[in-house]
Amino acid sequence: MSRTGKVILALAVVIVLLAGGWWLLRQRSTTAPSRPANAAGVPERRLDDPALIEQGRYLAILGDCASCHTRRGGTPYAGGRRLPTPFGDVPAPNLTPDRETGLGDWTFEDFWRALHWGQGRDGRLLYPVFSYTSFTKVHRDDALALFAYLKSLPPVRQDNPTPALPFPYNMQASLAAWRSLYFQPGEFVPDPAKSAEWNRGAYLVEGLGHCNECHAPRDALGGTAKKPQLSGGQIPAQDWYAPDLSMQANGGLAGWSEQDVVDLLKTGHSARGTAFGPMAEVVTQSTQFATEADLRAMATYLKTLPPRRPSRASAEAGDDAEQVQAGAKIYADRCASCHGKDGQGVAGVYPPLDGNSAVDEPTGINAIRIVLLGGFAPTTAANPRPYSMPPFAQELDDHDVAAVVSYIRQSWSNHAGTVLERDVAKYRHTPVD
Known part of the structure; x- marks a missing residue:
């Protein structure tokens, strides 16, 4: 046309x-229907x-x-x-x-x-x-x-x-x-077939917590798909990817336990990953102050999200052996001392990269931004002095960042798509906030 x-x-x-x-x-x-002027307040x-x-x-x-x-x-x-x-x-x-x-x-x-x-x-x-x-x-x-x-x-x-x-x-x-x-107005209606804990979690996640506003794809008009819920999506105008929250097969949190979810929301980190970007702010300002019962209710609800269909990564995939090999060398020189040769990290200190939702997400945005701008975990009452990752924007060029991110996304149990130099260039100068 x-x-x-x-x-x-x-x-x-x-x-x-x-x-x-x-x-x-x-x-x-x-x-809203019009309200009579004499309606009781x-x-x-x-x-x-x-x-x-x-x-x-x-x-x-x-x-x-x-x-x-x-x-x-x-x-x-x-x-x-x-x-x-x-x-x-x-x-x-x-x-x-x-x-x-x-x-x-x-x-x-x-x-x-x-x-x-x-x-x-x-x-x-x-x-x-x-x-x-x-x-x-x-x-x-x-x-x-x-x-x-x-x-x-x-x-x-x-x-x-x-x-x-x-x-x-x-x-x-x-x-x-x-x-x-x-938009479909309507209060949350409990599911009588579910437990009180599940209903509390669904009420918080779907309603006041408004998790689907970030963790869902949006179309060209800014609308979210009604189903499946919480299936992950790029946050508009912020250039972060909010992962799929299903804990079942092919979900963004596949392999996570309910305790992993509770730990992340309470402390900012868990055995499976750490909160970065907009989620770090959510933990700092909101979820760390939630009661144990409410955190477990949310985890109970998320555990019942359905399995997802296997999907191809939106980042360009490929068997670029030369790029991955170059990335392996950079990883060994710059990353392995903290995250380990096996990508398992150090429990309670450095997050694992193997099976990490920030690494496996479809676009590669999160890993690119963290390598470029650093990774800063939230400060919480339970973790007042979190370890942070330094930025590498001044030390690695676009080719190097693309190589090491691609290596990480295709190593161990990760099978995400590779990223390209143009992807890195796009996010190199993106503001942190």
């Missing part, structure tokens, strides 16, 4: 989306309940709310952090109870509308960078606890920046069309 033809096709798609979105806005099929004395506030504090930690709603060096929950998307940056709003710039004048029904329906206090549709596609599953009682906690915070006046989204992504009609494809 010619360039002109592609432009015409793109314009036609935009027109169809906007027309469909306009119709959907009129139908309001995935938006939650009594203030209920929101002042210390037990409810404490429950909300814990739930806010499980939801990792502060990570997005706090700019670097800023007051927690006061917003201002710009969240990158392929369609433009969206700033996270102020969640403190400031009356002019935060939630000070919000009622619980306003908050419920945002969390459950993805709709602002003024009725406008919210951008799905706020993960209401998952938060819709949060139970109303838990939403009330979250609201009570946020209302208990010291108010901070901090204006909310305007999203930097170009046409047509800044249109409400476009959002309505997107929601019709990817």
